[in-house]
Amino acid sequence: MASGYIRIFDTTLRDGEQTPGVSLTPEEKIEIAIQLDKLGVDVIEAGFPSASQGEQKAVKEIAKSGLRAHVCALTRALKSDIDAALMCDVKYIHTFISTSEIQMKYALNMTPEQVIETTISSVQYIKDHGVICEFSPMDATRTEVDFLKRVCKAAEEAGADYINIPDTVGIMTPKSMEKLIRDLKEVLKVPLSVHCHDDFGLAVANSLAGVEGGATQVHVTVNGLGERAGNAALEEVVLGLHLLQNRMTGVNTKLIYETSKVISRLTGVPIQPNKAIVGENAFAHESGIHTRGVVVKPLTFEPFGPELVGRRRKLIAGKHAGRYGVKAELEEAGFHPTEDQLKEIVARVKDLGDKGKTVTDADLFAIARAVVGGGLEEKIVELSDLAVVTGIHVIPTASVKLIIDGKEYVASETGVGPVDAAIKAIQKITGSLVNVRLTEYRLEALTGGSDAVAEVIIKVEDKDGNIVSARGAREDIVMASVEAMINGINKILQRRIRRT
Ligand code: KIV
Ligand code: ZN
Numbered sequence: 001m002a003s004g005y006i007r008i009f010d011t012t013l014r015d016g017e018q019t020p021g022v023s024l025t026p027e028e029k030i031e032i033a034i035q036l037d038k039l040g041v042d043v044i045e046a047g048f049p050s051a052s053q054g055e056q057k058a059v060k061e062i063a064k065s066g067l068r069a070h071v072c073a074l075t076r077a078l079k080s081d082i083d084a085a086l087m088c089d090v091k092y093i094h095t096f097i098s099t100s101e102i103q104m105k106y107a108l109n110m111t112p113e114q115v116i117e118t119t120i121s122s123v124q125y126i127k128d129h130g131v132i133c134e135f136s137p138m139d140a141t142r143t144e145v146d147f148l149k150r151v152c153k154a155a156e157e158a159g160a161d162y163i164n165i166p167d168t169v170g171i172m173t174p175k176s177m178e179k180l181i182r183d184l185k186e187v188l189k190v191p192l193s194v195h196c197h198d199d200f201g202l203a204v205a206n207s208l209a210g211v212e213g214g215a216t217q218v219h220v221t222v223n224g225l226g227e228r229a230g231n232a233a234l235e236e237v238v239l240g241l242h243l244l245q246n247r248m249t250g251v252n253t254k255l256i257y258e259t260s261k262v263i264s265r266l267t268g269v270p271i272q273p274n275k276a277i278v279g280e281n282a283f284a285h286e287s288g289i290h291t292r293g294v295v296v297k298p299l300t301f302e303p304f305g306p307e308l309v310g311r312r313r314k315l316i317a318g319k320h321a322g323r324y325g326v327k328a329e330l331e332e333a334g335f336h337p338t339e340d341q342l343k344e345i346v347a348r349v350k351d352l353g354d355k356g357k358t359v360t361d362a363d364l365f366a367i368a369r370a371v372v373g374g375g376l377e378e379k380i381v382e383l384s385d386l387a388v389v390t391g392i393h394v395i396p397t398a399s400v401k402l403i404i405d406g407k408e409y410v411a412s413e414t415g416v417g418p419v420d421a422a423i424k425a426i427q428k429i430t431g432s433l434v435n436v437r438l439t440e441y442r443l444e445a446l447t448g449g450s451d452a453v454a455e456v457i458i459k460v461e462d463k464d465g466n467i468v469s470a471r472g473a474r475e476d477i478v479m480a481s482v483e484a485m486i487n488g489i490n491k492i493l494q495r496r497i498r499r500t
Contacts, residue, residue, distance in 0.1 A: 001335055006247045008166075009193060010041040010234060011261060013062075014048055014074050022267045026058035030065065035262045036222075037067040040250040041234070045094060045219075048074045049084040060088040070132065077122035092132040093162070099151050100139035112147060115152050123158035125141045132163040136195065142166040149187050162217060163190050167206060170199030170229065174209035181213030193217035195231040196232045200223060203232035208240050211247065222263040223271055223278065235260060235277040235309065235474075243304060257310040275341035277309055285440050288322020291315045295328045315360040317364045319353025321346060326364070333361075335368045344371050352475070357451060366444075366455040366473035370483060373471050379431060380493045381486055384408060386480055388418040388426045398422035400482070402429050417452065426485050436460040437466065438485070445475065456480040460488035468492055 013036075016022070024032070036044050046062040047055045063071045072092040075081035085093050097115055098108045104115055119135065127134040128314060135155040138302065140148055145419040152163050154408035165181065169329035172180070181192055196219075197442060198201040207218045218241075224233030236356045241247040260278035264271050273280040281319030285291045293300035294313060306313050315325040326346050330337060350369050352359050385401035398421035401414040411428040415421030416465050430436070445452040455473045458481075474484030 004216070004247060005193075006211055006215075006241050006249050008040075008234065008238065008251055009043040009045065009072075009217050009219045010036050010069075010221065011045040011195075011219050011231065012036065012221040012225060012234070013058075015195075015227060015231050016221035016263075016267070017047070017223045018227045019230065019267065019269060020228075021341065022225065022269060024058075026054055026061060028266045029058040030061050032263060032266060033062040033065065033067060037069050037258050038252075039259045040252045041069055041256045042050040042217075042250055043070045043072050043092065044075060045072045048091070049080075050075065050081040051490070056084060056088055057070075059085070059090065063088055064091045072132075072134070075122075077118045079122075079125060080451060081413060082122065082125055086129055086131070090131070090135070093126045094134040094136065095126060096136035096138045096166070097122070098139055099137035099143040099148060101144065103139045109196040116151060116355070119151055119155050120158045123155050123160050127253075132162075133159040133160050134193070136164040138166055138167050139168040141163045141172050141177075142169065145180075145183065147393060148456050149184065152188055156188055162193055163188060164193035164195050164217070164219065165215070166195040166209070166219075167197055167203075168195075168205060170197035170206075172196065172206045173202060174205045174212075177206040178209040178213035181210050181215050191216045192267045195219035197227065198231065198330055200228070201319050203230070204236040204240060207232040207237050208245060211241065211245060214358050223269065223275070224350075225267065225269060226453065232425070233276070239277055239304075239309070253308050259336075283311055284316050285325065286316040286318045286359040287320040289324050289327065290300055291325025291328070297326045298316075315435060317349040317351050317353075317359040317361075321353070321359075329361075329364065330368050331367075333365055335365070335372055337368065337372050338425050341371050343401040352453070355451070355475075357453075357475075359453075363453040363473070365370055366453055366471070369485065370455070370473040370480075372469045373487060380404065381433075381489050383482060383486055386422060386479065386482055390418045396421045398425045398478070399423040400429065402426065404430070404433065414435055418478045422478055422482050423485050425482035426489070430489055434489055434496075435463050436489055440469075441481075451470060451475055454480045456483045456484040458488055460485070460492065461494050466495060468495070 004488045033044050046059045049056045049059050059073050060193045070092045073085035073090045073093050075085045075095045077097040078093050083126045095372045104110050106224045123133050126322040137151045192215045194207050194215045217239050220234035220237050221231040222234045224230040236252045283292050290301045347417050349359050382403045382404050390396040395414045396418045397414045401410045411425045413421050413424035415424050439461050442457045444455045454477045457471050470488035472480040474480040
């Protein structure tokens with residue numbers, strides 16, 4: 001496959017800012033420009049100076065901030081627009097004019113000959129000021145090809161340094177894009193660029209195809225922001241160039257995720273979870289087959305490692321979870337469950353998944369704390385059954401059945417609420433074995449919602465002053481409390497056994 005450098009022309013601050021609902025302050029634009037420069041793009045299209053005073057201020061500030069990348073301003077092929085850009089002290093101007101019949105007639109109200117004349121005079125005016133000029137025949141992909149070639153040739157002869165081919169309404173396919181660029185290359189000598197919109201979800205594929213056809217520059221936006229369905233996403237284009245097309249760019253891929261987050265935060269546009277490269281799920285594995293595979297060898301179920309784009313792999317606990325994935329995730333968090341404990345944790349995770357719940361890391365760790373902390377291998381007291389009655393006109397009552405040394409014990413108690421009643425019922429059964437007092441009780445709902453995993457953290461003390469803390473984690477608060485209490489009692493009993 002071919003190799004060679006492809007320039008990354010970033011238009012997050014211009015086309016990206018045209019995303020419906022996005023409006024950035026000059027300060028925010030400067031912050032983004034600095035981040036893009038750090039990322040390593042070649043050109044930063046900082047804005048459209050004739051659009052507003054704020055835009056002029058931002059472009060000017062970015063132009064003088066000493067960035068390594070070229071700072072570019074967009075203009076219509078209009079003297080007043082070009083003057084506004086020159087006032088910002090940019091050394092790179094991107095100028096455009098419509099060339100498709102529909103836009104020349106209804107948007108521009110110009111004849112084809114007037115478009116050619118305006119192209120020439122605008123490019124010359126920019127070049128007369130000693131500034132790099134990139135020219136775009138807007139709606140190029142719906143422009144009659146011979147006319148497109150004429151306009152581009154006129155721009156080249158007037159001194160344009162780059163010619164960019166915009167697929168303004170995103171109607172190209174990879175095949176047609178590659179062919180168009182090849183055809184244009186036959187008549188043009190200047191470096192060609194592509195600017196693809198995502199109306200059919202093909203912006204990235206079309207950009208890569210444009211490169212196959214001979215383009216050496218691609219216009220992109222971070223997170224694929226932009227007019228309507230957006231532009232080609234920087235992160236996808238860059239990874240595609242590097243890994244699928246064996247091309248080089250100046251982008252430091254390790255900063256891609258961080259950059260995506262900065263842009264999402266400042267624009268207020270969230271990233272869809274299943275978005276390639278930067279979406280939350282892009283490196284998350286849930287199914288047992290996949291998690292086992294990636295734990296053993298990541299490339300089994302990943303095209304490349306998440307570290308390449310500054311991310312980490314995530315193994316998700318859910319109903320498809322397998323022992324390998326859960327174990328790996330727990331070990332990374334410092335838990336080292338025994339095989340039996342792991343079995344219990346996985347069973348609880350799957351049970352939650354079957355009930356339609358997403359098991360977050362916090363849920364998983366709470367379950368692990370309850371199971372591992374409960375000392376499952378040495379359980380002396382075990383819960384066999386629990387029933388509670390509560391309501392406005394009934395006294396909260398709990399009946400608990402425990403198994404101690406293989407024998408069943410049942411007790412009922414009333415309390416101020418079902419938790420209190422259940423704890424008292426447990427104390428009633430275990431009182432002769434170990435007399436414990438609840439000294440602290442804390443309840444945390446981990447994932448929000450009434451079906452959240454509840455984690456109960458308690459402290460119990462026996463009559464000799466031994467204090468232990470214990471946890472329970474269940475969807476049901478009463479169950480979580482009972483589990484915590486039984487774990488606490490078991491801990492005290494185990495401590496006594498160890499001492500004897
Ligand atoms: O999509 C487009 O045609 C543009 C031009 C200004 C290049 O953004
Ligand atoms: Zn565009």
